[in-house]
Amino acid sequence: MAFHLKTLCKHGRSYTLKSRILLHRPATAFSSYYNEKEQSSQNENSNNDPFRRYAATAAVTLSALGLYFFHALDIEKVYAFGKHKNVEYGALREDLKTYTMEEIGRHDNKRTGIWIVYKHGVYDITDFVEKHPGGSDKIMMAAGASIEPFWTIFANHNKDDILSLLESMRIGNISESDAKSHSADDNDPYRNEPQRHKALKINGQKPFCAEPPASLLVESFYTPAELFYVRHHLPVPEIDLKTYELELAVEENTQKVLKLEDIKKYPKYTITSAVMCAGNRRSEMAKAKPLKGLSWGVGAVGNASWSGARLCDVLNDLGIKEDDYNHVQFEGLDLDPSGTYYGASIPISRALDPRADVLLAYEMNGQPISRDHGFPIRAIVPGVVGARNVKWLGKVIISKEESPSQWQQRDYKGFSPSTDWNNVDFSKSPAIQELPVISAICSPEPMDKVPVKDNKISVKGITIF
Ligand SMILES: Nc1nc2c(c(=O)[nH]1)N[C@H]1C(S)=C(S)[C@@H](COP(=O)(O)O)O[C@H]1N2
Numbered sequence: 453m454a455f456h457l458k459t460l461c462k463h464g465r466s467y468t469l470k471s472r473i474l475l476h477r478p479a480t481a482f483s484s485y486y487n488e489k490e491q492s493s494q495n496e497n498s499n500n501d502p503f504r505r506y507a508a509t510a511a512v513t514l515s516a517l518g519l520y521f522f523h524a525l526d527i528e529k530v531y532a533f534g535k536h537k538n539v540e541y542g543a544l545r546e547d548l549k550t551y552t553m554e555e556i557g558r559h560d561n562k563r564t565g566i567w568i569v570y571k572h573g574v575y576d577i578t579d580f581v582e583k584h585p586g587g588s589d590k591i592m593m594a595a596g597a598s599i600e601p602f603w604t605i606f607a608n609h610n611k612d613d614i615l616s617l618l619e620s621m622r623i624g625n626i627s628e629s630d631a632k633s634h635s636a637d638d639n640d641p642y643r644n645e646p647q648r649h650k651a652l653k654i655n656g657q658k659p660f661c662a663e664p665p666a667s668l669l670v671e672s673f674y675t676p677a678e679l680f681y682v683r684h685h686l687p688v689p690e691i692d693l694k695t696y697e698l699e700l701a702v703e704e705n706t707q708k709v710l711k712l713e714d715i716k717k718y719p720k721y722t723i724t725s726a727v728m729c730a731g732n733r734r735s736e737m738a739k740a741k742p743l744k745g746l747s748w749g750v751g752a753v754g755n756a757s758w759s760g761a762r763l764c765d766v767l768n769d770l771g772i773k774e775d776d777y778n779h780v781q782f783e784g785l786d787l788d789p790s791g792t793y794y795g796a797s798i799p800i801s802r803a804l805d806p807r808a809d810v811l812l813a814y815e816m817n818g819q820p821i822s823r824d825h826g827f828p829i830r831a832i833v834p835g836v837v838g839a840r841n842v843k844w845l846g847k848v849i850i851s852k853e854e855s856p857s858q859w860q861q862r863d864y865k866g867f868s869p870s871t872d873w874n875n876v877d878f879s880k881s882p883a884i885q886e887l888p889v890i891s892a893i894c895s896p897e898p899m900d901k902v903p904v905k906d907n908k909i910s911v912k913g914i915t916i917f
């Protein structure tokens with residue numbers, strides 16, 4: 453917060469800022485007036501131009517955040533994209549050989565080569581497997597077989613750049629009859645997604661990712677659940693309270709299983725905490741340097757009150773001693789096709805610190821948490837990147853190790869600007885936990901025309917600290 457104020461105040465005294473001092477990095481709506489007259493009288497100093505000021509703020513914020521956004525890059529530098537733009541992906545190609553599914557099935561290992569099938573196409577992905585951003589184990593599940601059923605789950609693969617990359621590894625066709633029988637069935641894992649509010653701007657359908665318009669963020673201190681951004685990596689799990697259980701384990705050993713009622717027996721705490729995705733504002737960063745990943749505006753952040761049991765109370769009941777372990781891992785109940793859950797972890801010192809207020813939350817803004825935001829229980833870790841605030845919590849594991857999840861190990865990490873997909877080594881970089889202070893002007897939005905009144909224009913925005 454202080455950081456943000458300094459940046460703005462350096463350039464003009466006409467700036468007033470309403471903010472609230474709050475715990476736990478809530479998103480604070482601010483509104484302010486630029487005095488246009490004062491601006492123009494000092495016009496020689498271009499730093500006083502309101503857009504320069506905004507740019508200065510944005511630049512400082514962006515450079516502070518820049519480190520965190522590496523995961524936004526994609527594999528496109530490693531493999532040339534765009535060469536196959538005019539090809540209908542997976543279509544029959546007369547110039548290539550036809551293989552039977554049996555032949556293809558034998559190509560499921562490094563020795564024989566690793567082949568996969570997409571529609572009519574056969575692809576040799578042997579050299580790509582190690583470079584697969586989602587991990588070699590995931591793509592290996594399709595070795596010698598069709599990739600299509602996996603892409604009904606990881607449906608974000610069904611886009612031009614990825615299909616074009618696949619097409620660059622094309623070696624043949626499968627027969628017409630084989631092509632019909634292996635194609636993805638309509639047993640769509642996304643058929644039971646919750647209803648969503650129309651105002652959300654969709655960045656990805658499957659998995660669902662969406663944000664509210666920026667101007668709505670400043671309308672209320674607490675973001676209504678229906679307008680709170682949504683960031684899923686997998687289909688929303690269907691959870692029945694009759695069977696729902698939260699498992700507590702130390703390494704591989706289950707210690708206890710709690711029903712929702714058991715969690716509600718712990719003292720109930722209510723805190724205010726903003727949750728922000730590490731990818732928030734990526735669309736602005738993409739203007740500085742080409743990147744890939746979901747193109748979030750400023751809306752991949754929301755502020756809510758959260759109620760639930762404190763994780764430290766639950767862990768104290770297990771007799772956990774901080775010195776014996778290093779991390780607390782969370783597993784969601786959202787599953788990928790290999791049977792792996794979404795997962796993340798936080799350092800045990802934070803989990804056990806009563807002042808850190810890490811919650812096993814069952815309410816958001818005073819209501820049971822909705823399906824999109826983690827029903828019935830989600831981890832709320834104030835001040836820590838969205839990715840560690842695990843939804844649909846199914847298991848808490850006290851461990852010497854960080855979560856083995858790809859989202860802890862191979863994503864959501866920070867790198868220096870000189871790192872790109874050609875030289876990245878995920879094992880050498882720490883997982884993101886805390887995020888820096890960020891602020892954004894939400895209204896007016898870029899290119900808006902604004903009325904000048906008494907030589908002032910009205911500006912509204914948010915700060916998270
Ligand atoms: N189980 C589970 N938890 C999850 C995710 C997920 O896909 N599955 N996404 C994470 C990410 S990256 C973010 S930014 C936040 C988004 O929370 P929201 O959808 O409630 O805004 O949830 C985090 N927790």
Ligand SMILES: [Mo]
Binds near residue numbers: 728730
């Ligand atoms: Mo995220």
